[in-house]
Amino acid sequence: MSEPKRIAVTGAAGQICYSMLFRIANGDIYGPDQSVSLQLLEITPALGLLEAVKMELDDCAFPLLHDVVCTDDAKVALKDVDAALFVGAKPRGPGMERKDLINDNGKIFSALGQTLNEVGNPECKVVVVGNPANTNAYILKANAPNMNPRNITALTRLDHNRAISQLAAKTGSRIGEINKMVIWGNHSTTQVPDITWATIGGKKATDAVDTAWAHDTFIPTVAKRGAAVIDARGSSSAASAANGVVDHMASWIQGTPEGDWVSMAVPSDGSYGIDEGLIYSFPVTCKNGEYTIIDDLTVTDTIKEKMLASQAELNEERDTVKALLS
Ligand code: NAX
Numbered sequence: 001m002s003e004p005k006r007i008a009v010t011g012a013a014g015q016i017c018y019s020m021l022f023r024i025a026n027g028d029i030y031g032p033d034q035s036v037s038l039q040l041l042e043i044t045p046a047l048g049l050l051e052a053v054k055m056e057l058d059d060c061a062f063p064l065l066h067d068v069v070c071t072d073d074a075k076v077a078l079k080d081v082d083a084a085l086f087v088g089a090k091p092r093g094p095g096m097e098r099k100d101l102i103n104d105n106g107k108i109f110s111a112l113g114q115t116l117n118e119v120g121n122p123e124c125k126v127v128v129v130g131n132p133a134n135t136n137a138y139i140l141k142a143n144a145p146n147m148n149p150r151n152i153t154a155l156t157r158l159d160h161n162r163a164i165s166q167l168a169a170k171t172g173s174r175i176g177e178i179n180k181m182v183i184w185g186n187h188s189t190t191q192v193p194d195i196t197w198a199t200i201g202g203k204k205a206t207d208a209v210d211t212a213w214a215h216d217t218f219i220p221t222v223a224k225r226g227a228a229v230i231d232a233r234g235s236s237s238a239a240s241a242a243n244g245v246v247d248h249m250a251s252w253i254q255g256t257p258e259g260d261w262v263s264m265a266v267p268s269d270g271s272y273g274i275d276e277g278l279i280y281s282f283p284v285t286c287k288n289g290e291y292t293i294i295d296d297l298t299v300t301d302t303i304k305e306k307m308l309a310s311q312a313e314l315n316e317e318r319d320t321v322k323a324l325l326s
């Protein structure tokens with residue numbers, strides 16, 4: 001077997017990681033023929049809990065898990081990694097405005113970007129999960145000029161999976177029959193889940209549901225699903241978010257199937273008139289470890305208007321953290 005792939009994970013003692021690390025150690029990102037090393041980062045007070053996670057990883061005796069490092073030093077966690085999953089972030093506290101959260105977490109991501117820049121492998125594949133994920137990825141990218149900017153991405157795969165699940169439930173179809181779902185924009189309530197090109201068993205999804213459902217029920221249900229899970233569970237999505245991260249990385253590394261695509265928030269190349277460099281969710285195909293934005297879809301006027309509103313929100317978030325974009 002080749003050298004292990006090194007994967008850094010931040011916020012490794014948190015909820016999402018408790019579901020995610022075991023999947024990674026099982027080979028779900030790099031596949032069944034590739035061993036992995038985990039370099040886990042936590043804040044100092046959570047190191048005890050992180051050790052407990054390592055004990056459980058050890059107790060699984062995963063054949064593909066080469067070694068596990070637990071640390072509160074980002075230089076150790078991010079050193080020479082092939083992939084970095086930035087999950088750790090502060091949750092929104094009582095009375096906190098979204099702007100406060102953006103600023104607090106922005107500081108975490110500017111510091112991590114600088115460290116990644118210093119010790120990271122320039123081709124390292126990055127996914128940001130900690131919210132506001134797109135803007136945190138934007139901050140990280142701005143602070144890590146040595147890194148390949150194309151490889152700084154954010155997670156909208158959970159939204160993509162939620163959208164597929166909602167369409168399957170509405171039409172009584174199986175998940176595996178649904179292809180070509182799209183999430184445009186920000187991982188927030190301005191995101192634009194879009195079924196224009198989706199197919200169900202090869203037939204157009206738009207023939208199976210009416211436009212009013214697609215616009216007035218489907219879009220807000222997917223966009224507000226995170227809040228619905230919080231209401232039902234008392235805390236935010238964890239296992240499904242972990243699954244989204246694994247799917248995001250596995251698609252990127254192992255490729256997307258012929259005739260389908262996935263949604264990833266990646267630096268815009270100007271497609272669809274979205275400002276270049278903004279971390280925006282697009283449909284992409286993946287092959288040989290590279291993603292390609294599907295840039296030739298004709299979007300409807302209604303969807304375009306929503307796409308621009310999501311872009312406007314991202315621009316506002318970017319302006320809020322201007323001081324962190326060194
Ligand atoms: P938890 O609060 O359970 O875990 C976060 C962990 O991060 C904690 O253990 C904390 O000690 C650690 N941490 C905080 N600051 C850190 C730092 N500077 N370096 C390293 N570790 C640090 O949250 P969890 O439920 O795991 O969620 C993590 C993040 O994912 C949150 O920001 C959450 O909002 C975000 N989410 C993003 C989603 C997406 O689709 N993009 C969906 C799920 C989730 O809401």
